[in-house]
Amino acid sequence: MAGLNLNSLKPEEFSKIINSFDTILTDCDGVLWFQNDPVENAANVMNAFLNSGKKIFYVTNNGTKTRDELVDKCKKLHFTATTDNILCTSYLTAKYLQDMNFKKKVYIIGSPAIAKELDKVGIQHTGVGPDPVVGPLNCELIKPDADIGAVVVGFDEHFSVIKMLKAATYLNDKNVKFIGTNTDERFPTSNKMIIPGTGSFVRCIETCSERKATIMGKPAPYVSSLLSTQYKIDPKRTLMIGDRANTDILLGKRCGFKTLMVLTGVNSIDDINTWKKSSSNDDKELIPDYYTSTIGDLLPHISIKK
Ligand SMILES: [Mg+2]
Structure with missing residues (x-):
């Protein structure tokens, strides 16, 4: 069922969903931070995903920073990341031209x-x-x-x-x-x-x-084809987290990922309810599989490998 509020589930059901993925893709602005202000517990969540053995990727349409600059930003805000974890559109552009x-x-x-x-x-x-x-x-x-x-x-x-x-x-x-x-x-x-x-x-x-x-950027499929060919991700075991439906969620829907919208950024619960009531297929495509208030909600549900 699309548009499921994770906070309406029993804690064990919430945890089961969150731990069912091998790869976590997340948007940055509006999900993890607002410019230089981090979202509470966002770094703890991403670091916990990494420590639980999942592949993580920061997938941002921001083309005004390089991968190195985004790694620096991640470090400053206490997210563990290397350039291999960053997919930004300045890099994707260079990679696309290099590959051809x-x-x-x-x-x-x-x-x-x-x-x-x-x-x-x-x-x-x-x-x-x-x-x-x-x-x-x-x-x-x-x-x-x-x-x-x-x-x-x-x-x-x-x-x-x-x-x-x-x-x-x-x-x-x-x-x-x-x-x-x-x-x-x-x-x-x-x-x-x-x-x-x-x-x-x-x-x-x-x-x-x-x-x-x-x-190059979301929701265009180039980033997904790169993830499949270079990092061998399995779309069915991949979660895309975002705050914006027409980029983050649409990318996930088009590429066969599961999608989670957080309500800290561009779109709201009112938007989800409007799309649910709409008869337009374009609107239906924007409904995430899951939603929750903030990425911080995930923290108690991530199982760290011992
Ligand atoms: Mg965003």
Whole structure:
């Protein structure tokens, strides 16, 4: 039965479910922490999963940090992690291009993290940062680089019309690959400011290039195929934990994982109840198998191997 409240179960039933998985995938923001504030007991839960012999992966659509930077963040917040436990979209982008034996140069609209991950696998790129235009747009502004073989779009605080113009011009050649790190519409924030998410930039370049990007992040299946081929995970014995239905839960549903929504982030119990009542299949797909208030609820139920 989809949409089961784990806290409505007897403790032994709750424990049986939680201990039935070999692999735990978890989203980060809204599940484990809010920016630099950890969720209570989140680190204890993830460390307990690790100590109980499970494979764990931090799967985040955040493309503004490298794997190394996320390991540092994990350590600072007392989560045990190495780069092997981290799947972020800056890394996935570099890995995707490396696996296809990409030898050309990348035009990046995005953050320094994407540039650093490309550097790590020896893929050339155009760099990141401001690209200001003085005066009206004209054809002289762009001198196309014949080596460009891919356009990557991520979160870019220096996003601009000239970057749109360059990306669309490169993408006019159908041989040039088009990659978007993720499609999140907004960043969750605790105040009233709305921060546009990477999806806003990706959709913008899709519109002016009249092409569709290949997406690296959740709910696109690339991360799951990587987990299957590289880490040999068994989807049926994998739990995906998330706070956002249209990325975390949808990824799990599409890849045959069990899904657990925590109510500390984007979606609420009201959302789950609305989807349960809806007749739309798109809404039904968003209902997690299980939900609970916070990831901290899992702590008493994880059996540590002696
Ligand atoms: Mg989240």
